[in-house]
Amino acid sequence: MTPMLRDLPDPERAKPCVLVIDDDEAVAWAIAGRLGRDFRVVGVSDPSQAVTLARELRPGVILCDISMPRMTGDEVAFALSQDIATAQIPFVYLTALVSPEEGMELDAVFGDHPAVSKSATTEELREVIAWALGIDDD
Template structure:
């Protein structure tokens, strides 16, 4: 009778639990902002931060996030230019985008149409408000 042993466990073949979380792409030229957003969302979401707005489309194509949080006032490409570039790619055009900006504060979610139809979220939003708005934008219930 042949000796049947269990094959060695290949840990690289196991699914990555981070990949099971909904992905949020954060585009902000300030690394401390992307790090803070990742810290606030990390327990519930997989956060991918991009500090060069020129990389936003390429990263969105690769990661296929469920939501993009994008700063407005950045060098190189402004947030509305990033939003336009994303809208021109068939694989990123339908990804919801919410501006993450210091231009709005408190409960304000609108930018008076200056930057299109996208909602806005203040960078100073609490972790609870941020998680709730991200969950809402992703179509997740508060119980998820």
């Protein structure tokens, strides 16, 4: 019996999921546009929804803005770390506070989480995500 089209796997679901948490939804759209070929990017502009969405999506990595109203990136990281379902998801700070060159200097400044500049090149974003996912990005 030939499988029906609706029974075939969704190629978008096969891509590693990247959850982007940023109060500016344009940031998630920009990242999705730059990385959408290789990753399934889902954005949320309300950081208080991060834990719930992370539990539902089971993303491979979370990129989170540091400076947001209502809930900072540190508060999001702490909330995720307190939930057994989300505590092991790799977490990377996403910031406009530094240039791409300074991004690597932020590693471990905010806990054990690396940081990447919002103005990083597509290749730099890919490298950080691949590193967080534990995959070789050649």
